[in-house]
Amino acid sequence: xxxxxxxxxxxxxxxxxxxxxxxxxxxxxxxxxxxxxxxxxxxxxxxxxxxxxxxxxxxxxxxxxxxxxxxxxxxxxxxxxxxxxxxxxxxxxxxxxxxxxxxxxxxxxxxx
Amino acid sequence: xxxxxxxxxxxxxxxxxxxxxxxxxxxxxxxxxxxxxxxxxxxxxxxxxxxxxxxxxxxxxxxxxxxxxxxxxxxxxxxxxxxxxxxxxxxxxxxxxxxxxxxxxxxxxxxx
Numbered sequence: 001x002x003x004x005x006x007x008x009x010x011x012x013x014x015x016x017x018x019x020x021x022x023x024x025x026x027x028x029x030x031x032x033x034x035x036x037x038x039x040x041x042x043x044x045x046x047x048x049x050x051x052x053x054x055x056x057x058x059x060x061x062x063x064x065x066x067x068x069x070x071x072x073x074x075x076x077x078x079x080x081x082x083x084x085x086x087x088x089x090x091x092x093x094x095x096x097x098x099x100x101x102x103x104x105x106x107x108x109x110x111x112x
Numbered sequence: 113x114x115x116x117x118x119x120x121x122x123x124x125x126x127x128x129x130x131x132x133x134x135x136x137x138x139x140x141x142x143x144x145x146x147x148x149x150x151x152x153x154x155x156x157x158x159x160x161x162x163x164x165x166x167x168x169x170x171x172x173x174x175x176x177x178x179x180x181x182x183x184x185x186x187x188x189x190x191x192x193x194x195x196x197x198x199x200x201x202x203x204x205x206x207x208x209x210x211x212x213x214x215x216x217x218x219x220x221x222x223x224x
Contacts, residue, residue: 004154006154009152031210032210034212034213036212036213036215041217042217042218043116043202043204043215043216043217043218044155044202044213044215045215046212046213046214049210049211049212051210089154089155091212094157097143097160097162097168098143098145098206098208098209098211098213099145099157099160099170100157100213101154102147102154102155102156103154104152104153104154105152105154
C-alpha cells in the first residue's frame with residue numbers, strides 16, 4: 001500500500017504568500033526525509049531534507065518540520081515567488097539501501 | 113557537464129522493440145537507481161545497484177533489465193516495449209547514508 005501520502009495535489013498562491021505541503025508516512029523507523037523540486041522538463045532536485053533527530057530545519061525561505069509522533073512532515077515556503085512554481089515531492093525511506101517511497105507530488109502555482 | 117546524464121532525452125519506439133536508456137554520473141558514488149514517473153503516481157523504483165556486481169530489483173522490475181557497466185554507468189533496457197511502459201524515466205545516484213538523490217534530467221519514452 002501507499003507508504004507516503006502527500007497533500008494537496010495542487011496549490012495556487014499569490015506571490016508573497018506562504019505555501020505548505022504536507023506528507024504522512026507509515027514506518028516509524030524512518031529517519032530521513034528529503035524534499036525535491038521538479039521544474040518542467042527537468043529531473044527532481046533536492047531542496048531540503050530533515051533527519052529524525054531534529055524537529056525543524058530552515059534554509060532561507062524554505063523550512064521543513066517533522067512530527068515523529070504523528071508521522072507527519074511538512075514543507076513550508078514563505079514569501080513565495082513565481083520561480084517557486086514547480087512540482088514538489090516528499091520522500092521517506094523504504095527499508096534499507098537508500099530506497100525511498102515518494103509522494104504523488106504537489107503542483108505549486110505562484111501567481112504574480 | 114551535468115552530474116547525472118541521461119540519454120536519450122526523448123524517444124518514441126514501437127511496441128515489441130528493444131530499447132536501452134543510458135545513464136552516467138560524475139559524482140563518484142557507488143549507488144545508482146532507476147525510477148519511473150507517471151502522472152499522479154510519484155516515482156517508483158525499477159532497479160538499483162551498489163556496484164558492478166550488485167543488481168537488485170525494485171517494486172516494478174517486470175519487463176525491464178539493467179546493466180552496470182562501470183561505477184559511473186547504469187543502463188536500463190526494455191526487452192520488448194509495450195504501451196504501458198510509456199513514462200518518464202529517471203536515473204539517480206547517492207553517496208549512501210542519510211543523503212538524498214542527485215537525479216538526471218530524465219528520458220521521456222513513448223511506446224506506440
